[in-house]
Amino acid sequence: MSNLDIKPTFLENVDMMLNDAISYTKIDKEISKIIKTCRSVIQLKFPVKIKNKIEIFYGWRAVHSQHRLPVKGGLRYSTNVSQEEIEALASLMTFKCAVMDIPFGGAKGGLLIDPKKYDEESLEKITKKFARELIRRGYLSPARDVPAPDVGTSPREMGWILDAYKSLRPDDINHVACVTGKSIDHGGIKGRLEATGNGVCEALKEFFRHPEEVKKVNLKPNLEDQTIIIQGFGNVGLNSAKALHANGGKIIGIAEKEGGIFSEKGIDILELENYLKENNSVMGFPGTKQINPSSELLIYKCDILIPAALENAITLQNVDKIQAKLICEAANG
Template sequence: MTEVPGGLSFRQSVDHMVDRALQILDLPPGVDNAIKSCTSVLQVSFPVKIRDRIEVFTGWRAVHSIHRLPSKGGIRFAENVDQMEVEALAALMTYKCAIVDVPFGGSKGGLHINPENYTRDELQIITRRFARELANKGFLNPATNVPAPDVGTGQREMAWIADTYKHLYPEDINYVACVTGKPVAHGGLQGRTEATGRGVQFALREFFRHKEERNEAGLDGDLEGKRIIVQGFGNVGYHAARLLSEEDGVKIIAIIKHDGALFNPDGIHIEEAFYHKYSHGGFQGFAGAEFLEDGAKVMEMECDILIPAAVEAVITEDNAPNIQAKLIAEAANGPITFEADRILRSRGITILPDAYVNAGGVVVSYFEWIRNLTHIRFGRLERRYDENRGRHILQALEDTNGRTIPEWIRSELEKGANEEDLVRSGLDDSMRQALQEIIDIRCRKEEIEDYRTAAYYIAVSKLARSYQDLGVF
C-alpha cells in the first residue's frame, strides 16, 4: 500500500480531499460513500515461464464508476503498485472525466512488475497473458472497460493488448477500441503520446489568461520568461517541459529525476537533456546544466511554477513548508498528500489539481476511442472541402479589393485541418472550458477557497446528478 508520512494511504488522501467538496454539497445521507466506493476490483495471479522457470505475476483492475460506459483508465507496470493504489487512481479517473466532460466512468489497472528486468519478448508474453485474464473476466472491452498507457507502459503494450483482444474476440468489429494510446499505424491517434503534457501546457495558458487568478498567485504577465521546475522526466514531464519552453518561452530551470537533478538558472535545453538521459542512462555529465544528486532539495528551490510530473506523494507534510513555488500544477496523479495540501494552502501557494491538470490524456483517449468506433480518421471527409472554401474566400477578397493577399494569410486560410490539428483544438477547448468552470464555481461559492475543492465540487455534483437521473437514489 502506498503510504505517506502522515499514515494515510493514497486512497485515503484522495477521499479526504473529496470530502472537502462533499461537505459543501447538500446530498442525501449515504450518497457520499456511494460516490467514493469502487464498483468492482479484480485481482488476478497467473504463471508465465520465463528463462526456464515459472514466475507468478499479480495484477489488478479497479472499476470505480459505471455511471457512464466504458470505464476508462490506464494500466501501469510497477513494483510498488497494489490494490489500494489502483483503487485511488480509478477514483481519480472518475472525477477527472467528470471535470473535463468526458463521458466515461473511472477505472485503473496495475501489474506488479519491474519492466526493466525483462526483455521485450518476455514483456510481450506477460502483457498478453495479463490482457487475456482481463478480457476473460470482463475487464477489457471497447464497450465497458478501456485501458490506456500509464507508468511503465506505452504504445507497444497497448498494441499487444489490442491484438490479444482481437484474437480472443475476432467477431467484435470495434476490437481496436478496446484500448487507447496505441501506435498510429494500429488505430492510434496523432497527438495522443504528448496529450497529457500538452494538456498541462493548455491548462497553464488558460490560467494565465485570467488576470485576477494569476495576480492572486503572485504572478503577472503571461507565461513567457516564467521560471519552472519539473519533477519527473518521463512522458508527461518531458512533453510538458518541451512544449512550454519551445512554444511559450518559459525557462525550465530544473528537471528532477529519482537519481538526481539538472539545474540551470538560465534555462535547460529540453531536447538536449532528453537525448543525454537516454544515451547515457541519466543526467550525469550533461554539459547544459549543473547536476545535483539531491533532487528532493531541488524541488524546494525558488521558482514561479512547480510541475510535479512523476508519481504520487512527492510533496508531503515534511517538505511542504519548504516549497517556494508560487503556483503548483499537478501533472502527476496525487503528487501532493492531503496534509501537504493543507500546509501549502495555508502558506498561500496556489495549486492547480491533478484531476484537472493531467486530464489531457483521457481527453485525447476519448477522441481516439471515438475515431476507432467510427472507423474513419478525423478530417478525412471535410479537409479538402475546407481548403477549397478557403481558396474561394481568398479569391473573392482579391477580386473585390484588387489587392493580393499576403502569403502568410493565404497559407493559413487555404489550410484544411488535419487530424492532429483537430485533436489539439479539441484538447485546448476541453482544458479551457474546464478551468473556466472551476474558476466560476470558486467565485460563486464563498465556502470554496481553492481550485481542488472547486474541481471536486464540480465532479461530485455531476456524479450525484447522474446517479439521481439513473434512479440510484
C-alpha cells in the same frame, strides 16, 4: 507522535480530498457513500515462463464507477503497484471524467513488475497473458472497460493488448477500440502521446490570460518570464517541458528517480531529450548541477512547480517548504 509524522496512504489522501469536496456540496449523505465506494476490484496471479523459468506475476484492475460505460483508466507497470493505489487511481478517473463531462466511468489497472528487468520478448509475453486474464473475466473490452498507457507502459504495450483481445474476440468488429493510446499503426490518434504534456502547457497559457489571477500569486504577467521546475521526465514531464520550452518558459530543474539536475541559466530541453536517448538518464547533462535526492528540487525557489511523476510528491512533510508561487498538477494525485 505529531500529525506530521503520520504519512497517509494515497487512498487515504484521495478519501480526504473527496470528503472535503463533499462538505462544500449539498450531496445527500447516502449518495456520498456510493460515490466514495470502489465498485469492484480484481487481483490476478498468473504464471509466465521466462527463459525456461516460471515466474508468478501479480496484477489488479479496479472499477470505481460504472455510471457511464465504458469505464476508462490507465494500466501501469511499477514495483510500487498495490490494490490500494489502483483503487485510489480508479476513483480519480471517475472524478476527472465527471468534472469534464467526458462520458466514461473510472477504472485503473496495474502490474507489480519492474519493466526494465525484462527484454521486449518477455514483456510481450507477460503483457499478453495479463490482458487475456483480464479479458476472460470481463475487465477489458471496447464496450465495458478500456485501458490506456500509464507509468511504465506505452503505445507498444497497448498494441500487444490489442493483439491479445483480437485473438480471443475475433468476432468483435470494435476490437480496435479495446485500448486507447496505441500507435498510429494500430489505429491510434496522432498527437495522443504528447496530449497530456501539451495539456499542461495549454492550462498554464490559459492561466496567464487572466491577469487578475496572475496578480494573486505575485507572478510576472507572461509565461516566458517564469522559471519552472518539473518533477518527472517521462512522457508527461518530457512533453510538458518541450511545450513550455517552445513557448518561452525557462526550465531550471528536472527531477527524476535517480536524481535531479538544476541550472539557473535554464536547460535546453531538446538537447536534454537527445542526451536522455543516448545515456538513458538526465544525470550528468552538461551545464547542470546534480541534485540528490531529487525530491530536494521540489523545495527549490522557482515560479512554477510541475509534479509530473508518481503520486504523493507533495506531503505534510514538505508542503510548507515549497517556494514555488504556482503549482501545476500533472501527476495523478
